Amino acid sequence: MISKKGWDRIYERLLTVPSLIVVSVFISMFAFLIYRSLPILESKSLGHILLSSRWNPDRGSFGLFPMIIGTILVTVIAMVIAVPISIFSAIYISEYAPRSVKSTIKSIIDVLAGIPSVVYGMCAILVLVPLVSDHVGPFFGVDTTGYSVLTAGITLSVMIFPIIISICVEAFQSVPLTLREASLTLGATKWETVKYVVFRKASPSVYSSILLGFGRAFGETMAVAMVIGNLPFVPRSVFSPATTIPAIIATTYGEMMSLPLFDSAIMFSALLLLIIVVIFNILAKVVIMKYSR
Amino acid sequence: MTDNKENRIVTKDLNVWIGKNHILKDVNIGIPPRGITVILGPSGCGKTTLLKTFNRLIDLVDGVKVRGTVLLDGTDVYHNTQDIEGVRKKMGLLCQRPTPLPMSIYDNVIYGLWVHGERSRKALDRKAEIYLKKVGLWAEVHDRLTDPATKLSLGQQQRLCLARGLAVEPEVILCDEPTSALDPTSSRKIENMLRELKSVYTIVLVTHTLRLAELLADHVIFIYGGRVVEQGDADQVFNNPTKKLTKAFMVGEIS
Numbered sequence: 362m363i364s365k366k367g368w369d370r371i372y373e374r375l376l377t378v379p380s381l382i383v384v385s386v387f388i389s390m391f392a393f394l395i396y397r398s399l400p401i402l403e404s405k406s407l408g409h410i411l412l413s414s415r416w417n418p419d420r421g422s423f424g425l426f427p428m429i430i431g432t433i434l435v436t437v438i439a440m441v442i443a444v445p446i447s448i449f450s451a452i453y454i455s456e457y458a459p460r461s462v463k464s465t466i467k468s469i470i471d472v473l474a475g476i477p478s479v480v481y482g483m484c485a486i487l488v489l490v491p492l493v494s495d496h497v498g499p500f501f502g503v504d505t506t507g508y509s510v511l512t513a514g515i516t517l518s519v520m521i522f523p524i525i526i527s528i529c530v531e532a533f534q535s536v537p538l539t540l541r542e543a544s545l546t547l548g549a550t551k552w553e554t555v556k557y558v559v560f561r562k563a564s565p566s567v568y569s570s571i572l573l574g575f576g577r578a579f580g581e582t583m584a585v586a587m588v589i590g591n592l593p594f595v596p597r598s599v600f601s602p603a604t605t606i607p608a609i610i611a612t613t614y615g616e617m618m619s620l621p622l623f624d625s626a627i628m629f630s631a632l633l634l635l636i637i638v639v640i641f642n643i644l645a646k647v648v649i650m651k652y653s654r
Numbered sequence: 655m656t657d658n659k660e661n662r663i664v665t666k667d668l669n670v671w672i673g674k675n676h677i678l679k680d681v682n683i684g685i686p687p688r689g690i691t692v693i694l695g696p697s698g699c700g701k702t703t704l705l706k707t708f709n710r711l712i713d714l715v716d717g718v719k720v721r722g723t724v725l726l727d728g729t730d731v732y733h734n735t736q737d738i739e740g741v742r743k744k745m746g747l748l749c750q751r752p753t754p755l756p757m758s759i760y761d762n763v764i765y766g767l768w769v770h771g772e773r774s775r776k777a778l779d780r781k782a783e784i785y786l787k788k789v790g791l792w793a794e795v796h797d798r799l800t801d802p803a804t805k806l807s808l809g810q811q812q813r814l815c816l817a818r819g820l821a822v823e824p825e826v827i828l829c830d831e832p833t834s835a836l837d838p839t840s841s842r843k844i845e846n847m848l849r850e851l852k853s854v855y856t857i858v859l860v861t862h863t864l865r866l867a868e869l870l871a872d873h874v875i876f877i878y879g880g881r882v883v884e885q886g887d888a889d890q891v892f893n894n895p896t897k898k899l900t901k902a903f904m905v906g907e908i909s
Contacts, residue, residue, distance in 0.1 A: 460716070542711050543753040543815070547766035547822055548743030557765070562756040 394635060397628035400621060410629065416593035418613075423626040425633070427595045431510065431603035434596065435585060436578045438514025443521045443578075444571055450522075451529035456555050467530070474523035482587030485516040490588060498600050505600035508590035514599070516584050521574040528573065532566030533559055565652035569645040576641035580634060582607035606630045662687040662826065662856045663708055668722035670703055672715055677703045679880045681722070689872030690848060690857040692888075694864070696909050700880040701860040705828050707731075708858070709745040710738055726826075743770070745826040746819030748844075751835045752811035754803035755818075759795050762803045762814055766822035785817040789847060809840025816847065827851065829859040833866065845870060864904065868892060876900050878908075 363371070401410065401423060413424025454466050494507030536559045544554040560567070590602020591612050604612070610627055661684035670678040677700045685691045693701045706712040707724055710731060724731040731741055743766070755762050763782045764772070772778060782799070786792040791813050795806070803814055812832065819827065829848070833841035848857055848870060861867055867874060867888075874891040876884045876899075884891055884900045895901045902908045 537753075538714065539749055539751065539753045540755065541714065542747065543749070543755060543818075544765070544769075545711065545714075546709055546742050546745065546747040546828075547769065547818065548739045549766070549769040550739055553769045557757075557769075558755055 391632075391635065394628055394632040398625055398632050401625035401629050404622060410626070414595050416609075418620055418623040418626070421622065423622065425606070425626070425630055427593050428604055428606045428609050428630065430595050431589070432579060432605040432607075434510050434599065434603070435513045435517060435589065435605055436575060438511060438599065439517035439521060439578045440571070440575060442515060442518035443525060443574060446518075447522050447525035447570075447574075448529055448567065451526045451533060452555060452560070454526070455530045455533035456551070456559065467527075470523045470526050474527065478520065478581060478584040479587070481516055481520055482584035485512060485584060485588045489515055493600070501600070503598065503600045506590065506602070508588055508602050509600045510589065510596050510603050511599040513585045513589040513605070516588055517578045517581055520581060520584060521577050524577055525570045525574045528570035529563070529567055532563035532570075536562045565649050568652070569649045572641050572645035572648065576638045576645070579641065580607055580638050582611050586611050606634050610634075660687075661685055662727060663858070664723075664725040665704075665707070666723040666725070668704075668707065668720070668724060670700070670707060670712065670721075671719040672703075673717045677880055678707070681877075681880075681882055683875050683882055683885055685856060685858055685875075686873060687856050688853065690852050690859055690870045691873040691875065692867040692871035693858065693860045693875045693877060694867045694871075694903075695862060695877035696903070697862050699877045701862070701877055702830055704877070705830055705858065705860050708826075708828060709742045709747065711742075711747070713738075743822050744824050745828055746816075746822070746824040748812070748816055748819060748827065748829040748832040750831040752808055752815050754806070754811050754814060757803065758800045759803045759806065759814060760799035762818050763821055765818060770822065781821055785821045786814075788820060789813040789817040790843065791817060807840075809836050809843065812836060812840065812844060813847075816844070820851075824855070826856040826858065829857065831861055831863075832859070834861075834863070862909070864906075876903065878903070 405423060410423060410425055411429065412426050413422065414426040415422040415424045416427055450466075454463055458466065489512050490507035492507070493509060493512050494505055497511070498505035498507070540558055540562060541554055544558045545551075549557070585605050586608040589604060589608060591604045591608060592602045593604050593609065594601075596603035610631055613623075613627065663683075663685040665681050665683050668678055668681040669676070681704060693704060695701050703712065706715075707720060708726070708731070712718055712720060720732060726741060726744065730736065755765055757765070760782055761768075763785055764778045767778060767781055772781075783792060783796075786795065791810060794810060795801075803811065806814060812835075827848075832848075833844050836844065845866075848859070851857060852872070859866075859870060871888040871892075874884075874886065874888050875882060876891060876895075876897075878899050884895060884897045891900065892904065895904060899908070
């Protein structure tokens with residue numbers, strides 16, 4: 362016969378198991394990636410892997426620089442487009458939209474966040490690729506197939522709207538009414554109140570939403586791989602095809618078994634990606650903790 | 655007491671609904687230009703709502719409906735063409751809990767001046783000093799003006815909010831239980847300050863504390879259940895209340 366207290370202790374123990382599983386999966390992924398990255402790290406210097414722009418696995422060149430540049434470019438384009446649009450639309454939704462509009466837009470954004478990335482990729486191929494090759498490229502006097510860094514960046518920006526918007530809306534709405542009243546009673550207009558008080562008060566969450574969006578953009582694979590052209594060269598312009606770290610992993614995985622160092626190089630890129638995304642998530646948390654009080 | 659000419663703020667048949675709740679019922683009051691007018695009544699009787707109709711902060715409430723007239727110096731606050739920012743600027747507000755804006759001490763004091771277009775650093779510095787001195791805060795904060803305002807104690811924050819309100823040179827100061835969140839010493843400082851200010855400003859103070867009302871009031875408006883029960887000079891209302899409800903409140907039978 363187990364006493365009530367005894368059961369209580371048993372449940373307590375049992376409930377730690379799921380969390381342990383989650384944590385150990387993460388740690389073993391990390392360990393596994395490090396282990397499989399060792400061969401390439403032993404035969405090439407870290408500087409060579411990160412900074413050489415020659416990616417030619419058949420000849421034993423494993424420079425990840427083109428993918429790193431591609432990833433950074435695509436992410437930066439996505440952020441430049443997504444951050445202002447998302448923040449302004451969050452301000453509209455939270456501060457200006459009538460209540461019915463507010464709930465409609467909010468549910469649309471929730472749906473956007475749930476759309477699989479392959480769907481975004483499809484739509485980008487159908488709409489964005491021709492748009493870039495037939496109109497945007499010619500407008501700037503550039504010959505492009507449309508499969509380019511720019512196309513990937515725009516696609517990504519649409520994918521990170523929902524992340525930034527939903528976190529910002531939440532943050533703006535949690536600014537206390539008394540603060541808005543304080544600003545308004547001093548004779549400030551609504552826009553001044555939003556700009557100087559609401560936005561400032563919510564800024565830690567805004568920064569953190571940007572970092573989370575950054576992390577998402579950095580790691581996105583499918584949609585990018587579908588529209589970026591997948592060529593392992595440093596792009597000459599935003600209209601050139603290129604590739605990113607996640608895209609090179611996804612597109613070359615099948616062919617790499619025969620070359621041991623190739624396998625290891627890909628594992629190392631995965632490790633790199635994991636580390637960067639983890640860093641961005643930690644940064645987002647730190648920003649929230651540091652500035653919210 | 656509801657005569658237009660003598661009073662700074664007048665309401666006529668003011669009714670306010672929030673959603674389906676009828677919060678204020680046929681409120682007719684007049685607030686004289688000098689001295690402290692205390693709006694007294696138990697919690698939830700509509701005092702704060704009444705205060706917020708004066709500077710139209712009530713507009714921020716979802717589902718609010720206002721009928722009737724609120725006159726400030728004879729002009730209709732709810733008129734379509736009314737410049738709301740202008741009305742609000744004339745009335746400073748001191749809340750129950752201090753509301754420091756998310757910026758430095760200095761920026762808090764000059765915020766109102768800044769949004770009204772004052773950009774001269776010299777003028778802003780001078781105003782900041784004047785109004786911080788006026789609320790007795792200058793000596794305590796002059797060497798850390800760039801610190802976030804939230805680092806101050808609650809009492810200091812409340813005086814900062816008062817300085818910030820005074821800096822835009824209002825004519826009316828609205829206070830909503832301005833001392834209820836403060837310790838006794840800080841409360842006394844605020845009370846003394848209001849007493850000093852009442853010769854220059856119209857002060858309207860909302861409270862449910864009889865003690866505070868007796869301490870500060872020159873005029874009293876007693877509200878119960880959204881209706882004005884009695885209004886008049888403090889002496890008369892406190893010592894010779896004419897209505898049964900007022901008497902009951904004075905002796906603590908209702909609260």
